[in-house]
Amino acid sequence: MNLALFIWITCVAVSGAILFMVMIGMLNHAIPKKSQRDTWFEVNNQILNALFTLMCLYQHPKRIYHLALLLRWRPEDVLKLRKVYCKNGTYKPHEWAHMMVVVALLNINCFAQYALCGLNLGYKRSERPAIGVGICISVAIGAPAIAGIYSMLTPIGKDYETELDEEAQLPVTADGSSRADLCRRQSFEKRFSFALRDEERDDGSSRADRASCFGQFVGICCNLLADFGDGDGACRAILEVAWETPQF
Numbered sequence: 001m002n003l004a005l006f007i008w009i010t011c012v013a014v015s016g017a018i019l020f021m022v023m024i025g026m027l028n029h030a031i032p033k034k035s036q037r038d039t040w041f042e043v044n045n046q047i048l049n050a051l052f053t054l055m056c057l058y059q060h061p062k063r064i065y066h067l068a069l070l071l072r073w074r075p076e077d078v079l080k081l082r083k084v085y086c087k088n089g090t091y092k093p094h095e096w097a098h099m100m101v102v103v104a105l106l107n108i109n110c111f112a113q114y115a116l117c118g119l120n121l122g123y124k125r126s127e128r129p130a131i132g133v134g135i136c137i138s139v140a141i142g143a144p145a146i147a148g149i150y151s152m153l154t155p156i157g158k159d160y161e162t163e164l165d166e167e168a169q170l171p172v173t174a175d176g177s178s179r180a181d182l183c184r185r186q187s188f189e190k191r192f193s194f195a196l197r198d199e200e201r202d203d204g205s206s207r208a209d210r211a212s213c214f215g216q217f218v219g220i221c222c223n224l225l226a227d228f229g230d231g232d233g234a235c236r237a238i239l240e241v242a243w244e245t246p247q248f
Contacts, residue, residue, distance in 0.1 A: 012051050019044040042125050052140070053117045056110040063106045070100050085156055092155040099156060105147035112139035 021027050022041045031037050066084065069077040073096065083089045085099045092098065116136035119128055151157045 008051060008055065012048065015044045015047040015051070019048065038125070046120060049117055049120045052113055056113045060107070060110040063103060063110065066099075066103050067107060070096065070103060085151065087157050087159060090160065092158070092160060095156055098150075098154045101154075102147045102151055102156070105143045105150070109140055109143040109147075112136050112143060116140055 018027075019041060022031070022037055022044070027037070027040070031040060066081060069081055078095075079089075081099055082091070082095070085102055086092050086095060113136075116133065119132055119136060123129070
């Protein structure tokens, strides 16, 4: 992939440089006839057109896929999109709207390049509509440029301390897994610890140990309340267990 990208960049640089020098007249001495210069101009123009269209054909399926993920917006889709469009792959405020703008601009870039390719291949240089070519080039260049600037200036390109997924209601840990799963595992562990607590008392466990276990249980309840809200049935059930269970 790196080699292919290097070859693509090299071809764009060489062909673009030749096209630029022909346009400004730097090669007038080497290519004295205007018909020859027009030929060189058209050949390099078509080479650049083919290279950029090839890149769009390579990128467009991925961009359409990301658009489909945004429209579907499931928890697993959110994590995939964050890895691509959000800085550090973490939650950002109003991330759906910002990512939608970026993905839409990138898809517009592809469609504008396709239109430009059609104009270049469908018309001779003398018959090619200058206004259409100018609009297509402007959109094809401007759309990805605006998308890049937008990504840097909006929240998806900035750091935020909070990692709460407000859209999917799933807090996300640093490794990309849902904290809801972690809380459930911790809840089961604490329930198991309560089952063993009576045996620990019979064995003469200390008051401080029991207080520490109860404090950990209260911490789990607080995390659940923060994750699911005060009205969640699971939180009320766990808190009732904590209330009815003697701790000291």
